[in-house]
Amino acid sequence: MKAIVIGSVIGASLMVAAAWAVGAPGFPATSQPAATGVHSSDLIALTSPVGDARQQLTVIDPKMHVVSVYHIELATGEITLKSVRNIHWDLQMSEFNGVNPLPREIRSLLETK
Numbered sequence: 563m564k565a566i567v568i569g570s571v572i573g574a575s576l577m578v579a580a581a582w583a584v585g586a587p588g589f590p591a592t593s594q595p596a597a598t599g600v601h602s603s604d605l606i607a608l609t610s611p612v613g614d615a616r617q618q619l620t621v622i623d624p625k626m627h628v629v630s631v632y633h634i635e636l637a638t639g640e641i642t643l644k645s646v647r648n649i650h651w652d653l654q655m656s657e658f659n660g661v662n663p664l665p666r667e668i669r670s671l672l673e674t675k
Contacts, residue, residue: 604623604625605621605622605623605624606621606622606624607619607620607621607622608620608622612633615635615636615637616633616634616635616636617633617634617636618631618632618633618634618644619631619632619633619634619641620632626648627648627649627650627653628646628647628648628649629645629646629647629649630643630645630646631643631644631645631646632644
């Protein structure tokens with residue numbers, strides 16, 4: 563069963579990679595440390611391990627400004643939606659949970675010179 567799940571994940575990754583290669587030649591794949599990713603003209607998909615026998619899949623839709631997070635149980639292939647968020651308004655903020663100096667403070671220092 564585990565081989566089927568791993569084969570399915572690899573197969574899906576190859577399909578996304580093939581779609582990316584056809585849709586956006588020459589555009590590098592998106593990746594982060596400890597995560598692998600694929601970028602297509604429509605979606606960005608990142609995977610990373612999240613503990614014993616689980617994988618996290620993050621799907622980003624840059625056109626709709628939506629991020630979705632799924633957890634995949636590698637032993638069973640069960641996929642669980644963990645979170646969905648429209649980040650449009652998040653991206654409009656200039657600061658959140660910031661520490662000093664805040665962006666507006668840096669800007670005011672630079673404008674006075």
